[in-house]
Amino acid sequence: MSFIIKNIIPVITAKWYGTDETCTIDNVSIDSRSLQNGSGTLFFALVGHNHNGHHYIESLIAKGVTNFVVNHIPEHLVGKANFLLVNDTLESLQQFAAYYRTLFDIPIIGITGSNGKTIVKEWLNFLLSPEYNIIRSPKSYNSQVGVPLSVIGINEKHNLGIFEAGISTIGEMEKLEPIIKPTIGILTNIGAAHDEGFTDRQQKTTEKLKLFKNTSVLICQKNETIDTLLDHNQKTFTWSFDNDKADVLLTKSNNSIGITYNKHHFSVSIPFQDAASVENSIHCLMVLLYLNYPEAVIQERIANLYPVEMRLQVKNGIHNCTIIDDSYSSDYQSLKIALDFLEQHKTHQKKTVILSDIFQSGFPVEELYSKVARLLTNNKIERVIGIGETISRHLQDFKGFISFKNTADFLNQYNSSAFENETILIKGARNFHFEEIVTLLEEKTHETVLEINLNAISHNLNFYKSKLKPGTKVMVMVKAFGYGSGSFEIAKLLAHHKVDYLGVAFADEGIALRNAGIDMPIIVMNPENSAFSAMVAYNLEPEIYSPQVLKRFITLAQQKNLSNYPIHIKLDTGMHRLGFESGNLNELITTLQHNNFVSVKSIFSHLSASDGPEFNDFTLQQIHTFDNWSQQIVTALQIQPIRHILNTSGIYNFPEYQFDMVRLGIGLYGVGNDENEMRQLENVGTLKTVILQVKNVPTGDSVGYSRKFMATHLTHTATIPIGYADGIPRSWGNQKGYVLIHNQKAPIIGNICMDMLMVDITGIDCKEGDTVIIFGEQPRVTEIAKTIGTIPYEILTGISQRVKRIFYKE
Numbered sequence: 157m158s159f160i161i162k163n164i165i166p167v168i169t170a171k172w173y174g175t176d177e178t179c180t181i182d183n184v185s186i187d188s189r190s191l192q193n194g195s196g197t198l199f200f201a202l203v204g205h206n207h208n209g210h211h212y213i214e215s216l217i218a219k220g221v222t223n224f225v226v227n228h229i230p231e232h233l234v235g236k237a238n239f240l241l242v243n244d245t246l247e248s249l250q251q252f253a254a255y256y257r258t259l260f261d262i263p264i265i266g267i268t269g270s271n272g273k274t275i276v277k278e279w280l281n282f283l284l285s286p287e288y289n290i291i292r293s294p295k296s297y298n299s300q301v302g303v304p305l306s307v308i309g310i311n312e313k314h315n316l317g318i319f320e321a322g323i324s325t326i327g328e329m330e331k332l333e334p335i336i337k338p339t340i341g342i343l344t345n346i347g348a349a350h351d352e353g354f355t356d357r358q359q360k361t362t363e364k365l366k367l368f369k370n371t372s373v374l375i376c377q378k379n380e381t382i383d384t385l386l387d388h389n390q391k392t393f394t395w396s397f398d399n400d401k402a403d404v405l406l407t408k409s410n411n412s413i414g415i416t417y418n419k420h421h422f423s424v425s426i427p428f429q430d431a432a433s434v435e436n437s438i439h440c441l442m443v444l445l446y447l448n449y450p451e452a453v454i455q456e457r458i459a460n461l462y463p464v465e466m467r468l469q470v471k472n473g474i475h476n477c478t479i480i481d482d483s484y485s486s487d488y489q490s491l492k493i494a495l496d497f498l499e500q501h502k503t504h505q506k507k508t509v510i511l512s513d514i515f516q517s518g519f520p521v522e523e524l525y526s527k528v529a530r531l532l533t534n535n536k537i538e539r540v541i542g543i544g545e546t547i548s549r550h551l552q553d554f555k556g557f558i559s560f561k562n563t564a565d566f567l568n569q570y571n572s573s574a575f576e577n578e579t580i581l582i583k584g585a586r587n588f589h590f591e592e593i594v595t596l597l598e599e600k601t602h603e604t605v606l607e608i609n610l611n612a613i614s615h616n617l618n619f620y621k622s623k624l625k626p627g628t629k630v631m632v633m634v635k636a637f638g639y640g641s642g643s644f645e646i647a648k649l650l651a652h653h654k655v656d657y658l659g660v661a662f663a664d665e666g667i668a669l670r671n672a673g674i675d676m677p678i679i680v681m682n683p684e685n686s687a688f689s690a691m692v693a694y695n696l697e698p699e700i701y702s703p704q705v706l707k708r709f710i711t712l713a714q715q716k717n718l719s720n721y722p723i724h725i726k727l728d729t730g731m732h733r734l735g736f737e738s739g740n741l742n743e744l745i746t747t748l749q750h751n752n753f754v755s756v757k758s759i760f761s762h763l764s765a766s767d768g769p770e771f772n773d774f775t776l777q778q779i780h781t782f783d784n785w786s787q788q789i790v791t792a793l794q795i796q797p798i799r800h801i802l803n804t805s806g807i808y809n810f811p812e813y814q815f816d817m818v819r820l821g822i823g824l825y826g827v828g829n830d831e832n833e834m835r836q837l838e839n840v841g842t843l844k845t846v847i848l849q850v851k852n853v854p855t856g857d858s859v860g861y862s863r864k865f866m867a868t869h870l871t872h873t874a875t876i877p878i879g880y881a882d883g884i885p886r887s888w889g890n891q892k893g894y895v896l897i898h899n900q901k902a903p904i905i906g907n908i909c910m911d912m913l914m915v916d917i918t919g920i921d922c923k924e925g926d927t928v929i930i931f932g933e934q935p936r937v938t939e940i941a942k943t944i945g946t947i948p949y950e951i952l953t954g955i956s957q958r959v960k961r962i963f964y965k966e
């Protein structure tokens with residue numbers, strides 16, 4: 157893209173407050189942290205709940221960005237940059253994208269529906285790319301922000317666009333339609349997702365159908381309800397298994413689909429069995445039929461559909477490297493996203509990118525690789541390993557470039573000592589099989605992994621933030637290795653989301669975070685005497701909970717010549733764990749009155765029963781006591797500390813008592829204290845392993861230690877390599893608990909062993925090596941905890957450190 161800023165002003169009906177109307181804009185950004193921002197960037201300062209792009213304008217100006225779309229001009233920045241003043245910056249971004257869309261007269265496929273949007277989009281891209289230069293939404297960029305950013309990626313060379321649109325409430329599709337302006341529509345299906353944003357299914361369906369109001373055709377499953385909601389003039393192209401009014405009638409047999417269309421009959425084999433994949437393949441098939449692809453081509457391409465890996469995964473690598481695995485795609489748009497992700501999650505200063513040839517950018521090759529080179533330079537990538545003939549030819553002048561003809565060449569010459577203490581992004585097109593490179597560079601452990609969904613963490617954080625008043629600060633508790641989910645990776649993500657504080661239990665946890673490069677404020681909840689010195693060295697802030705601890709810390713501060721070292725005063729308002737009591741308050745005040753060695757950053761207390769409605773009176777009493785005592789301290793010392801008392805269930809049940817900050821813990825990790833809260837959270841951790849061996853146990857035989865399980869009929873069993881030493885509670889054995897194999901419940905039989913357990917797989921079609929889910933979406937940790945009479949905290953934090961954690965982002 158290339159615009160003169162002057163020409164953008166009327167498009168978004170902005171008021172101009174600037175000095176140079178002739179600036180050229182060649183990209184649009186909403187992310188202040190991206191290293192891709194520069195002099196050609198038009199930055200839209202979006203305002204969200206607890207996030208405000210206007211706060212970053214100053215630092216962006218320092219980085220050379222000069223053009224901003226804002227809803228107000230921060231006072232001290234008047235005259236320091238060009239400002240386009242508008243009412244609503246998101247709306248302006250959407251207006252700009254809608255305008256941008258009108259500059260291109262190409263066919264656009266618009267996809268919406270409850271499930272399958274991203275897969276259908278990726279598959280269509282694969283199916284149609286031999287004939288078209290395609291632009292598509294990167295990842296699942298389908299929101300009010302994601303759609304405009306996707307569409308802004310179109311360039312002159314593209315001759316087909318595929319964009320997805322996702323909505324969660326009424327009025328949203330109206331905004332997305334003019335941005336995508338699809339010519340061909342696909343409705344994948346209408347399911348339960350986002351029901352809560354609408355009065356009923358009909359309202360939701362009506363809203364979704366708004367995407368198609370200007371399409372020349374809508375492709376969907378034949379459905380009488382949808383027919384009644386459609387405009388009379390709306391042309392449709394429908395399929396069905398049983399309704400012969402559909403344009404395309406289908407039959408399903410084992411591995412293939414029979415197609416009757418235009419009185420003509422043929423069949424295609426599909427490489428999937430599960431209902432969702434079959435439905436997704438059908439929508440792709442319908443597009444090929446609609447575009448008049450010959451039968452033989454349809455058969456050949458559909459048979460080659462493949463599972464889509466949309467996730468960016470963070471893994472531990474050899475020699476203390478961190479691997480970012482994006483080994484299934486390579487296009488210009490997703491490279492930009494992957495580089496931003498690399499910057500956010502890098503664990504080392506040194507960054508390496510292993511990159512294959514790039515396809516389908518729409519740009520001529522020379523232009524493409526010069527853009528890629530610029531991206532890599534802006535992102536301060538020290539070393540680029542290019543694999544493929546095209547990239548090798550075009551990036552050879554890039555500083556720090558090493559080239560290989562193909563993946564096999566790289567693997568042959570592989571030398572593990574070439575990789576050490578760096579973060580490595582591995583990004584390649586599917587046919588380069590970069591998974592083999594990932595396998596080499598990945599740290600070897602056993603098959604059991606705890607997968608952590610970083611999107612879910614962001615979602616849960618935003619859910620609790622949405623309960624906060626603007627301005628309420630957030631501390632996130634990452635004690636006990638981030639509730640078992642991994643402290644450093646989660647801390648990185650939280651730093652990215654700009655939470656205000658992190659809380660850890662012990663000084664060494666804080667030191668580990670500092671060593672990993674986390675520089676935000678960290679509070680240590682159980683500061684031990686012996687660790688005071690180290691805490692100061694690492695800039696960790698102690699919780700001070702008694703007159704003795706206070707005096708000891710002041711003595712240390714004095715010896716070290718510290719002044720105003722931040723401390724946090726803990727009050728015991730009824731929990732009776734740690735904290736000053738009413739009898740200590742005067743002493744606390746007098747001690748603090750006479751010194752400048754420390755400074756009270758915050759005053760807080762902890763609720764004992766914020767999750768129990770039966771204790772509401774007690775909780776309110778605690779809050780009242782806290783308010784009262786902390787007020788006394790504030791008045792006596794004339795200070796303005798941050799006051800805070802709410803933990804996760806406090807935020808949910810007592811939102812009116814946020815004071816100045818809240819302390820979020822378990823909720824971040826996807827555990828709420830009732831059904832309603834749980835429904836609004838996303839599952840974060842999935843504990844997975846594989847079947848080691850399957851057996852047929854005859855009637856009368858037993859399974860496991862102490863012969864606890866006796867087979868009363870021929871029983872098929874599977875042995876699974878995870879046991880109580882990994883943190884699986886023994887009480888979850890003996891048919892109380894189950895695991896999930898191919899979405900079916902397999903009861904755990906017999907006693908759980910130290911490193912293994914056995915399950916009953918009678919009636920489940922599975923084999924050695926198949927995936928087993930111990931917990932995740934199902935069973936949720938909450939279900940396990942309830943069944944065996946414990947709490948989710950204990951299970952999460954009990955998962956052994958020998959279980960490898962893998963972090964991923966959709």
Ligand SMILES: *Cc1c(COP(=O)(O)O)cnc(C)c1O
Pocket residue numbers: 633681762802803804805819820821822823
């Ligand atoms: C652990 C902890 C929290 C967080 O509690 P959750 O119930 O997990 O939200 C908050 N404050 C203190 C002092 C804690 O120790």
